[in-house]
Amino acid sequence: MIPWVLLDTAKIPSDGGELRLKRRGAEFSIMLGSNELMNSRLSGSEEALARLSCLKLQGRERPRILIGGLGMGFTLRAALAELGPDAQITVAELVPAVVTWARGPMAEVFGESLADPRVSIFEGDVGSLIRSRRSAYDAILLDVDNGPEGLTCQTNDSLYNLSGLGSARAALTPGGVFAVWSSAPNKAFTQQLRKSGFKVDEVGARAHGTRRGARHTIWIATKQGR
Numbered sequence: 001m002i003p004w005v006l007l008d009t010a011k012i013p014s015d016g017g018e019l020r021l022k023r024r025g026a027e028f029s030i031m032l033g034s035n036e037l038m039n040s041r042l043s044g045s046e047e048a049l050a051r052l053s054c055l056k057l058q059g060r061e062r063p064r065i066l067i068g069g070l071g072m073g074f075t076l077r078a079a080l081a082e083l084g085p086d087a088q089i090t091v092a093e094l095v096p097a098v099v100t101w102a103r104g105p106m107a108e109v110f111g112e113s114l115a116d117p118r119v120s121i122f123e124g125d126v127g128s129l130i131r132s133r134r135s136a137y138d139a140i141l142l143d144v145d146n147g148p149e150g151l152t153c154q155t156n157d158s159l160y161n162l163s164g165l166g167s168a169r170a171a172l173t174p175g176g177v178f179a180v181w182s183s184a185p186n187k188a189f190t191q192q193l194r195k196s197g198f199k200v201d202e203v204g205a206r207a208h209g210t211r212r213g214a215r216h217t218i219w220i221a222t223k224q225g226r
Contacts, residue, residue, distance in 0.1 A: 002028050004159070005022060007022060007105050008105070010095050019032055021106075037185060045205035045216035046071070046075045049143060051078055053079070056139055062088065065141065066089075066139070066140045067079065067157070069092050069093065071143060073113055075143050076091055080116055090119075090129070091122065092126035094125055094126070096123050099121055115150045127159050130168055131172040135172070136173075137171055137172055139176060144159060160189060162196060174223065175222060176223045177221070177223075178193075178223065179221070180219045181219050197223065197225060198222060198224060199221065203220060204216070
């Protein structure tokens with residue numbers, strides 16, 4: 001068995017703990033304490049987040065997408081594969097070291113995705129972008145923390161409460177998509193989405209993208225009205 005090697009650590013802002021980047025052969029893992037947040041072999045549900053969202057955007061010219069959380073780039077690469085050359089994708093990442101890892105030790109995982117002319121990186125809080133924009137995005141995809149019931153940073157909770165959902169709705173164009181990845185179902189969050197003016201589809205997706213691996217939850221919420 002090839003042992004894991006610790007490559008780097010990074011502090012999460014607002015005392016959210018410490019991330020650890022580890023490698024074992026060609027496999028990468030990002031850990032928070034004893035919890036594995038991401039693994040380069042488990043990309044199925046994050047890719048589904050992008051695919052399901054992009055399906056809702058078919059026919060839109062020059063779609064503008066905001067992705068919250070760079071991670072290992074699964075959602076970004078899947079979105080690039082689905083979208084045409086006129087799309088614009090902004091990826092917001094709170095922890096600058098994660099961007100450094102993507103361009104350094106994990107460059108082989110990311111391939112050419114960060115150099116794609118459709119992509120721009122914002123190093124900061126995705127919530128600040130959402131709150132400062134009006135009708136700016138055709139889709140907002142959140143793969144932040146562990147979903148509505150987070151592990152890393154309490155400020156992430158503001159993305160998922162009624163105020164945060166109201167800001168997300170305001171930042172979307174009419175009929176825009178608000179998509180959220182979560183490690184588990186959350187009935188209360190489904191109801192909050194509906195109260196906030198979204199039509200909601202809740203989808204299960206496997207970590208391996210087939211019938212194997214942990215089952216995760218994706219909400220595809222479509223903005224109703226203007």
